[in-house]
Amino acid sequence: MAEVKTRDFVSASDAAMRDASLRRALRQVGGGFNEARLEAIEEVSWETWEEWREVARRTKIHALENLDYYLEMLHDRVTAAGGHVHFARDAAQANAIVAEIARSRSVKIATKSKSMVSEELDLNHTLDANGVEVYETDLGEYIIQLAGETPSHLVAPALHKTKEQVSELFHQKLGVPLTDDIEEMARVARQVLREKFLSADLGISGANFLVAETGTLVIITNEGNGRLCTSAPRIHIGITGMEKVIPSLQDLAVFLRLLPRSATGQRLTSYVSMVTGPRRNDDEDGPEEFHLVLVDNGRSRLLADPELREALYCIRCGACLNICPVYGKIGGHAYGWVYPGPIGAIVSPTLVGLKEAKDLPHASSLCGACREVCPIRINIPRMLLHLRHRLAESPLETENATTTGERQAAQAYSWLMSNPAALSAAAKVGRLAQKPFVSGGKVSKRVPLPLVSRWTGGRDLPAMPRQTFREIWAQGLESEAEIRE
């Protein structure tokens, strides 16, 4: 499984906020994707949009409530179409399945189209270790593979890289001249990867949707690399999470309308490719073998938890990332695992362990924008609160969840607020104590106290006023000016 760095959230987000080029890139995302999304929705009308969301949500609810039934149907139909279906309980198993297919069929070169699940499994590492040369072919994924990094966005994996960085990377790794022409960079990638496509034995893809009725794997792409991966090599392996199944071909239409509009504001991506089994006997071309690997890897825990099940409705459009004020400041890497942003803050803790990722549910202002933009109306803020609640209450996770300091501070606050005399005394003490830190009506210097220092290090607190409301009230509201002050 991919390396888990969720424990470093605080230091990683701190570092991210100091990274000027990352901040610039993130501003572009926020603007670009969101505006395009709104335009695409307004084109069809908000009323229609809400209808689509409703239909999609109901379909997901139904599919997951009956997941065992639809997985069985999917298995039977894929098999009937001549494909092979493999089930993996966890990452190790999924990797072993792919490695075994590659080994038994003497695969030397594999090309991959974008798949977040394969990132989750760290599949490339396994293939490497088994002597298979593996090439990411989505331009963004190719860039980060060359750089030895991980995706920082669900849809645009290399958005944290500037064109100068990409040019430098291509120069070093591919020996091409430096350039500031993005088209030239795309041309280089096309040229290098074209040759790999044509020499690869194995094409690996993810899946955006799986249609149980017909045993069909659906991928939604723009570059054409997904089509090449599923067309040129002699073997195709589709690898994906078990929650991707929808019942009928007819259900697919609404998702094809929602996903591209939510992701990039496109009415439809350049390509929607639907794979049903291997090539038929009289087909001109196509893979001779089709394998589908269905991965659990912790998803059954989400399924079993009525509070969190709806996280599995996610179609990975990235809209919640693009709108999130926290993601917009820190980017994807700070979240420390494969799935960033608001939805990642729910999925990651459940897949890697809540204790391991205790900061993620707190990486949100609970403003609710993520829920508003989600094409499946997933109630992300509710689930974040639920996870916070669990962190605070669970005896198992207590030591790591809430620090003793936080606990004592909460107790002290509660005591203070129920003792008027103590509160008034504390106000007096506070007014004196804050003096060295106040300028211009704000506590603007870092206060060297545990807990308080983390807040004051990054933000200004309003200074305590000369008089509290209670003191003014006691004086009988002599002057309104004093209140304003």
Add this chain to the structure above:
Amino acid sequence: MVEKQNAISLGVPKDDFLGHVRRSLGRDQPLETAPVHLPLTENFADLEVRAKAATERLETIRGELVDRFEETARVRNWNVFRTSSVEESIGYMADLAGRLGISKAARADQPVFAELAVDSALQNTGIELFVAAHDESTSDLRVRQQIIESGLGITGADYAVAETGSVVVLPRKGLSRLVSLVPPVHLAIVRAKDLVESIDDVFLFRRLEYLHKGGDMGSYLNFITGPSRTADIEMKLVVGVHGPREVHLVLLA
């Protein structure tokens, strides 16, 4: 029909995996009856009725559909050439081949080319035209190599979708997966009768076909909507990264 291979299954046995899913859902046993989901309750006769109604609906709005498709396709960056003349269609293709300055083009082997005799017109411009289909003399590799060397790939369309400006191709005998993908320029021929209103129409007709063929979907289906695109570097749009950079539609209607 699909040739049956012995399915292999690595990893967890299916029943164990599904059992675990079932227990996660709070059930011990498989469902005794199928869950009720409207589309899956439809049988062949139901779909036939719906498909017939759809065909009639499409027939009555055919003219308007052509206009709508043309408009959407242009927005999706297809270069649309609309004409009712076979000669003009062929002329457009010959001009395109000339303008591109290519030495080789590939076309699929589909019925539409019986209507449109493009071969001699293209050959007259001095380019080599390869019909990308197998016979006894061509191997897989040769077909592939010829397509790779082609500067232009020409296909028909199985459907053209007014809602999205998409051309749908169903690779099969006579239609390689690579003709519309590997050459840097793709030209698709769309006739009025290929037009449907929405992606729902496509899926309705495919479902009918699926049941008609005893449960075979065909191995591949592609919606193609404009040129290959990427915005992976600094969100700047670049066309033609892995697929065609330039796409043309001859709308013969």
